[in-house]
Amino acid sequence: MTITTDTARLPLLLTTLRLPTIATLWPTISQTADEEGWPAAKTLATLFEHEVAERVRRRIGRHLTEARLPGGKTLDTFDFGAVPMVSRARIAALAEGDAWLGQGTNILCFGPPGVGKTHLSSALGHALIDAGYRVLFTRTTDLVQQLQTARQDLRLAAAIEKLDKYHLLILDDLSYVQKSQAETSVLFELISARYERRSMMITANQPFGAWDSIFPDPAMTVAAIDRLVHHAIILEMNTDSYRRKSAQARNTSSKAEPTAHPN
Structure with missing residues (x-):
């Protein structure tokens, strides 16, 4: 009767303690423990x-979404x-994140369109999320x-502070920002x-x-560059467009295929 009563109470206790995975798995694991004679410490x-x-898996899922x-x-x-010119070993080291992220180091990635800058930055982002x-x-x-709108609403400081929760902020295609489009001093801020940090x-x-x-x-340009490069890793990707080479390879392949003739 004691065992039955305790067993009946377990789901409520585990729900109260917010342990949903244990609540789901404990019958199966406890049965295995009984059959194999596990000590209590191993079962727990x-x-x-x-x-x-499971909590790590859910957290990574949330962080990937955001x-x-x-x-x-x-x-x-x-x-x-x-x-x-991009070392696989160097990128693998960066993917671990701990040293350079802890020092607030930046990564600056330069190269013409189509060489894989967006792919590489996204890949590092995925790896760092997996690392926590x-x-x-x-x-x-x-x-x-977004920051310009926040400035107009007198909440620029709050918007920038909100971005502090991210260990790495990836800004893709900086070159497409033009000061003629609007006031871009928000980027400097x-x-x-x-x-x-x-x-x-x-x-x-x-x-x-x-x-x-x-x-x-010009003074703001110099000041922005100075802050970015003071602690920075610079990746030069000066090579032919990967997208263009892929397209050329596809075209060459299609031309090489024999044309079928009707009988």
Whole structure:
């Protein structure tokens, strides 16, 4: 009777303690424990290991959703052979995240369109989320517009502070931001706020010398670059467009295929 009563109470107790995975698995695991004669410590450890693993899985799922990373762009699908100047070992080290993220180091990725900058930044984002970090991927133009709206509503400081929860902020296609579109000093304020505290990864088609088209004045351009490169890892991806080479390969393959003739 005691065992029956305790067994009946378990679902309510586990629900109260917010242990849904244990609530689901305990009958199966306890039966195995009884059959194999497990000590109580092993049974408890097994139950809690499953609970912890499921919580990690759910957390990673939430962080992947909020990160807004492009789908399918992971390190497993990145063609390192097409970009020989990017070291696979170096990227694997960066994917662990702990050292450079803890120091607020930035990653600046330069190269012409189509060489895989977006793919590489997204792949690092995926790996870092798997490692337990929080990441946000955004087109730079979209984020600038959001921050401009926040400034107009007198909540720019709060908007920038909200981004602090992300260990890495990925700004894709910085070169497409133009100061003629609107006042882009909000971008400088974001860079200044994260300086030496939180990391950023920026992809750009243009080198630093062309950034005077982004910020309102030369002094701000110099100051922004100075803050970004003070603690930075620079990845140069100056190679032919991967997309263009892929298209050429497909065209060559299609031309090589024999044409079927009707009998």
